[in-house]
Amino acid sequence: xxxxxxxxxxxxxxxxxxxxxxxxxxxxxxxxxxxxxxxxxxxxxxxxxxxxxxxxxxxxxxxxxxxxxxxxxxxxxxxxxxxxxxxxxxxxxxxxxxxxxxxxxxxxxxxxxxxxxxxxxxxxxxxxxxxxxxxxxxxxxxxxxxxxxxxxxxxxxxxxxxxxxxxxxxxxxxxxxxxxxxxxxxxxxxxxxxxxxxxxxxxxxxxxxxxxxxxxxxxxxxxxxxxxxxxxxxxxxxxxxxxxxxxxxxxxxxxxxxxxxxxxxxxxxxxxxxxxxxxxxxxxxxxxxxxxxxxxxxxxxxxxxxxxxxxxxxxxxxxxxxxxxxxxxxxxxxxxxxxxxxxxxxxxxxxxxxxxxxxxxxxxxxxxxxxxxxxxxxxxxxxxxxxxxxxxxxxxxxxxxxxxxxxxxxxxxxxxxxxxxxxxxxxxxxxxxxxxxxxxxxxxxxxxxxxxxxxxxxxxxxxxxxxxxxxxxxxxxxxxxxxxxxxxxxxxxxxxxxxxxxxxxxxxxxxxxxxxxxxxxxxxxxxxxxxxxxxxxxxxxxxxxxxxxxxxxxxxxxxxxxxxxxxxxxxxxxxxxxxxxxxxxxxxxxxxxxxxxxxxxxxxxxxxxxxxxxxxxxxxxxxxxxxxxxxxxxxxxxxxxxxxxxxxxxxxxxxxxxxxxxxxxxxxxxxxxxxxxxxxxxxxxxxxxxxxxxxx
Numbered sequence: 179x180x181x182x183x184x185x186x187x188x189x190x191x192x193x194x195x196x197x198x199x200x201x202x203x204x205x206x207x208x209x210x211x212x213x214x215x216x217x218x219x220x221x222x223x224x225x226x227x228x229x230x231x232x233x234x235x236x237x238x239x240x241x242x243x244x245x246x247x248x249x250x251x252x253x254x255x256x257x258x259x260x261x262x263x264x265x266x267x268x269x270x271x272x273x274x275x276x277x278x279x280x281x282x283x284x285x286x287x288x289x290x291x292x293x294x295x296x297x298x299x300x301x302x303x304x305x306x307x308x309x310x311x312x313x314x315x316x317x318x319x320x321x322x323x324x325x326x327x328x329x330x331x332x333x334x335x336x337x338x339x340x341x342x343x344x345x346x347x348x349x350x351x352x353x354x355x356x357x358x359x360x361x362x363x364x365x366x367x368x369x370x371x372x373x374x375x376x377x378x379x380x381x382x383x384x385x386x387x388x389x390x391x392x393x394x395x396x397x398x399x400x401x402x403x404x405x406x407x408x409x410x411x412x413x414x415x416x417x418x419x420x421x422x423x424x425x426x427x428x429x430x431x432x433x434x435x436x437x438x439x440x441x442x443x444x445x446x447x448x449x450x451x452x453x454x455x456x457x458x459x460x461x462x463x464x465x466x467x468x469x470x471x472x473x474x475x476x477x478x479x480x481x482x483x484x485x486x487x488x489x490x491x492x493x494x495x496x497x498x499x500x501x502x503x504x505x506x507x508x509x510x511x512x513x514x515x516x517x518x519x520x521x522x523x524x525x526x527x528x529x530x531x532x533x534x535x536x537x538x539x540x541x542x543x544x545x546x547x548x549x550x551x552x553x554x555x556x557x558x559x560x561x562x563x564x565x566x567x568x569x570x571x572x573x574x575x576x577x578x579x580x581x582x583x584x585x586x587x588x589x590x591x592x593x594x595x596x597x598x599x600x601x602x603x604x605x606x607x608x609x610x611x612x613x614x615x616x617x618x619x620x621x622x623x624x625x626x627x628x629x630x631x632x633x634x635x636x637x638x639x640x641x642x643x644x645x646x647x648x649x650x651x652x653x654x655x656x657x658x659x660x661x662x663x664x665x666x667x668x669x670x671x672x673x674x675x676x677x678x679x680x681x682x683x684x685x686x687x688x689x690x691x692x693x694x695x696x697x698x699x700x701x702x703x704x705x706x707x708x709x710x711x712x713x714x715x716x717x718x719x720x721x722x723x724x725x726x727x728x729x730x731x732x733x734x735x736x737x738x739x740x741x742x743x744x745x746x747x748x749x750x751x752x753x754x755x756x757x758x759x760x761x762x763x764x765x766x767x768x769x770x771x772x773x774x775x776x777x778x779x780x781x782x783x784x785x786x787x788x789x790x791x792x793x794x795x796x797x798x799x800x801x802x803x804x805x806x807x808x809x810x811x812x813x814x815x816x817x818x819x820x821x822x823x824x825x826x827x828x829x830x831x832x833x834x835x836x837x838x839x840x841x842x843x844x845x846x847x848x849x850x851x852x853x854x855x856x857x858x859x860x861x862x863x864x865x866x867x868x869x870x871x872x873x874x
Contacts, residue, residue, distance in 0.1 A: 179239060179242070180203075180204060180242060180243040181224050181240070182224070182239045182240065182242075182632055183225075183227075184243075185242070185244045185245060185503055186225045187221070187600075188600060189243065191498055191597070191600055192217050192218040192221050192247070193217050193218065193223070193249055193331065194216050194217065194218045194219070195216075195217060195249045195250070195589075195761065196213075196215050196216070196217070196249070196250055196251075196252060196255075196256045196279050197213070197214060197217045197247050197248050197249040197250050197256055197281055198211065198212070198213045198247065198250065198256050198259045198260045199211070199212055199213075199214065199217060199221060199245060199246065199247040199248075200245070200246055200247070200263065200267070200269075201224075201238060201239070201242035201244070201245050201269075201271070202243060202244045202245070202246070203241055203242055203244040204240060205244050206545060207267075208241055208267035208269045208353075209232045209238060209241055209269050209270055209271050210238050210242065210269050210271040211260055211263045211267065211291070212258040212260065212272075213256040213259070214256070217249070217255075219839060221245065221247070224238075224239050224245075224350040225239070227408070230239075234841050237271075238271040241271070246597070247592055248462060248593075249586070249588045249589050249590055249595075250586055251582060251583070251585070253779050254814055255459065255586070257503055258658050259459060259462065260426050262459065263309075273346045280532070282297065282298075283297075283298045283299070283308045283309065284296075284297065284298070284308070284309040284321060284322060285297075285298040285306050285307065285308050285309075285612055286306065286307045286309075286331075286374065286377070286378055287305065287306055288305060288306065288374075288378075288526075288684045289304075289305030289306075290305075290336075291367070292332060292360045292361075292367075292370055292406055293331070293332075293338070294331065294332045294333060294334065294336075294339075295322055295326075295331045295332075295333055295377065296322075296333060296335075297319055297322065299426035307378060309378075309381040310782065311537075322349075323356075325377060325380065325381075326351070326356045326357065326490070327356065327378075327414050328357040328376075328392070329374075329377035329380070329414065330355060330356055330357050330373060331357070331358070331373055331374055331377050332357050332358070332359075332360060332361075333351070333357065334349060334351070334357075336474075339361050342362070343361040343362070344359045344676050346362060346722075347362060348362050348364070350362060350644070352364070355660050358373055359368060375569070378547060384430060384752065387869050389415065392411055392415045395411050395413055395421070396408050396411035396415065399411060419590050421423075430455070430457050432456075433454055433456070433457045433545070433580075434454070434455050434456065434544050434545065434547035434581075435454045435542040435543050435544070435546065435547050436452070436453055436543050436545075436546050436547070437451065437452040437454060437580075437584055437587045438450070438451045438493070438496070438497075438546065438547065438548050439547070439548075439549045439582055439584060439587040439588035439590075439591045440486075440489055440492055440549060440550070440588075440591055441491070441495065441588065441591035441592035441594070441595045442486045442488065442489065442595070443595065443792070443796065446466060446467065446595065446598070447466070447467055447488075447492055447595075447849070448464065448465070448466045448467075448591045448592070448595035448598065449464060449465040449467070449492075449496055449591060450462065450463070450587050450588075450590045450591040451463050451464070451500070452583065452586075452587050452625055453543075454583075455543075459601055462590070462593065463774055464590065464594050466594060466595060466598045471575075480847070489550040490550055490551065490552055490553035491553050493549075493550050493551070493552045493553075494552035494553045494554060496556055497548075497558055497562070497572075499559065501542050501562055502565070504541035504542070505539075505541055505542065507564045508540070508541055513659070533553075540566060542562050542566040542570060542695070543570075544566075544571065544574045545570075545571050545573070546570065546571070546573075547573065547574070547575050547580055547583075547584060548561070548572060548573070548574060549574065549584060549588060550574070551572065551573075551574060552572070555572065558572065558785075559572055570726070576644050579860065599789070599793055608786050608789075609651065609652030609653070609786075609788040609790070610652075611787075612650060612652055612785075612786035612787045612789065612790035613625040613626060613627070613651075613787075614787075615785050615787025615788075615789070616733070616787045616790070616791065619770065619779050619781055619787060620733075620734075620761065620770075620772070622732070622759055624732065625732075626731070626732035626733035626759065627650060627651055627729075627732060628648065628649070628650050628731040628732055628733075628736050629648070629649045629650075629731055629732070629733045629734075629735065629794055630646060630647070630648050630649075630686075630731040630733070630735065631646070631647050631649075631734075631735035631736075631737070631763075631794045631795055631798040632644055632645060632646045632647075632679065632682050632683070632686070632734075632735070632736055632737065632798060633645050633737040633795070633797075633798040633799050633801075633802045634664070634675050634678045634679065634682075634737070634802065635802035635803050635806040636664075636781050636806060637806075641809040642663075642664040642678060643661060643662060643663055643664060643802060643805045643806045644661070644662040644664060644678060644679075644682040644802060644808055645659070645660070645662075645793065645798050645799075645801040645805060646659065646660040646661075646682065646686060646798070647659050647797045647801055648661070648731070648799045649790075649797075651792050652790055654797060658808070659801060660686070661801070661802075661805045662681075662682050662685065663676045664681060664682075665681070666681050675738065675742070676738075676741050676742055676743070676745045679737075679738060679742045679745050680745040680746060680748065680749050683734075683736070683745075683746045683749040683750070683855065684749045684752070687749065687750070687751060687753050687755050687758075687770055690730055690755075691753060691754075693815070730755070730757060731758060732758065732759060732760050733758070733759045733761065734746070734758050734759070734760050734761075735761055735762070735763055735791070735794060735795065735798075736760070736761075736762045736763075737762070737763060737795055737798060737799070738762050738763075738764065738815065739762055739764040739769070739771050739778075740762065742762050742770050743760060743761065743762035743771045743772070743773050744773060746760055746762075746773075747760055747773035758803075760772075760773055761779075761793050762781065763791055764778065768780075768781070768788060768791075770791070771851075782806075794814065819833065819834075819840060819843075820866075822864060822865055822868045822869075823864060823868075824864060825859055825861065825864070825865060829854075829856055829857060829861070830853070830854075832854055832855060832856060832857075833854055833857070836853075836854045840869075843865070843869065844869045844870070848862055848863065848866050851865055851866060
């Protein structure tokens with residue numbers, strides 16, 4: 179029995195969006211499926227002290243060995259996906275939501291001579307097709323009652339069927355035309371099979387042909403003045419529409435598509451595929467695979483918002499492999515079904531061709547929505563059209579509901595890749611191995627228990643900032659993160675990445691030298707250092723602005739190659755730092771550069787040490803980008819009125835409302851500024867002088 183503490187997700191790693199989650203046991207079997215408006219808030223409830231949990235919930239969390247989730251864009255999608263997974267996995271602990279039984283289903287006994295439709299709860303059996311699950315038992319019975327108006331399939335038990343077959347007269351449902359009465363030979367076996375096929379086709383989602391057919395028959399009956407028949411068909415159409423209203427859709431009902439998205443980094447790629455049939459999400463699958471390294475640009479740095487150059491090749495390989503495997507599985511299923519039908523023919527002596535069949539669904543849809551087109555679009559399209567035997571459209575959605583769904587799929591791919599990384603780094607054995615790999619590769623005397631990494635972020639020399647992230651024992655220590663505004667090496671559209679690295683390194687280790695000399699017991703001096711840190715353009719996180727770097731890292735990483743490393747080493751020499759190992763992590767081939775060494779150190783691509791270094795570098799990159807965006811947004815919101823002494827927010831608002839813009843305020847005369855409510859002669863003179871001081 180697993181301990182929930184062993185597989186509890188790390189704090190802050192669970193998203194706050196709506197979604198569906200699965201608990202799995204040690205064998206990978208799904209034991210519980212649930213949905214939530216806020217995944218983080220919901221899942222945290224399962225990891226409370228065991229004594230506070232409901233007994234059945236406590237049993238479930240100790241039975242499970244892992245938890246995973248899928249993010250969706252709305253609660254409707256979460257509900258649909260939850261039902262889909264409950265239907266697919268039949269989790270044992272979901273009985274808490276279904277009256278100690280499985281969800282109510284609508285079943286059809288396809289192996290019987292005259293298949294019957296019936297309400298069912300319980301484990302699935304061979305020879306029975308299931309539709310659902312439904313939220314309530316009454317929903318199954320009402321659906322069945324409505325559809326027997328259009329498809330008069332038998333619903334009686336075998337005992338009732340045999341009794342009326344012996345009596346030679348149908349039951350009440352046969353007399354009121356809600357059963358085709360095969361028990362008395364009112365329809366032939368072939369005719370009854372067509373009724374069953376239509377019923378199962380409608381329940382599988384193929385509703386449009388039925389609606390069109392009934393509508394056309396109703397119009398023809400009305401034109402021929404057969405008003406009773408038209409009224410009956412009208413009621414049949416109403417029954418069909420009432421059933422269709424209960425089916426949750428996320429796209430238009432004529433949409434058959436697969437939605438595919440990738441999330442990648444330098445070493446791995448995660449792919450997610452959502453299968454949409456008749457506008458409903460039928461299934462979701464995902465994989466995380468290691469890149470081969472042969473893709474074009476596969477080792478280049480993937481900045482946020484920049485598309486991976488390897489995506490077209492990855493997409494092409496996935497499309498060919500996934501659909502080829504799917505078509506092969508369908509072919510094998512059809513062969514097995516053909517053998518079963520042949521056995522029926524030999525047993526019953528019925529012409530095989532006369533019996534209607536429900537073929538397995540075609541795995542290649544009409545439409546394949548992708549984030550990036552495959553490298554060889556025409557060839558891939560032609561191959562898929564051969565598999566499908568019809569037109570296939572591969573395209574990138576640009577707007578609307580399909581684009582929104584694509585964003586949801588991409589979000590799930592990114593989440594899957596993130597969780598995959600966390601599993602490797604979060605495992606104690608993997609972290610220990612990673613630190614050992616780094617120690618061996620760099621010939622360090624001891625494992626680097628504290629690692630710091632810095633990265634620079636800017637856009638064409640504007641808002642140049644740097645980040646400093648800290649990892650201890652292979653895990654992020656966010657309270658020690660630092661953010662720097664670059665002053666000396668950048669500004670006025672000028673940016674020097676090498677100089678910025680040197681500046682950050684100098685400021686970080688100059689502070690370390692000062693902290694070594696400080697008396698940590700003097701609170702006043704502690705506050706002095708905190709004030710200086712703010713004045714020096716350094717920001718801390720997690721409310722730890724007064725916490726000092728009282729000890730150095732064993733390993734300091736700069737994002738870059740040999741020039742960046744040499745610049746940082748020059749700062750080390752200047753400050754007398756000798757007890758810190760310095761390296762640079764290059765962007766292209768994940769090369770590790772050591773000072774005064776002409777050749778880089780290369781770690782194996784799949785080593786734990788490489789994964790840890792990559793995660794540290796990516797965290798520094800993420801943290802730097804976040805801070806850069808904050809500074810850029812703050813600058814874009816700044817106004818020339820912000821620096822006017824004595825002018826508060828309310829007066830600034832009044833001025834802009836009165837004149838319409840800062841430009842018109844600048845063009846206004848001193849008397850016109852005084853006309854604004856609350857602006858006296860002295861304040862008006864201050865505003866006028868400040869706005870025109872820039873021109874002088």
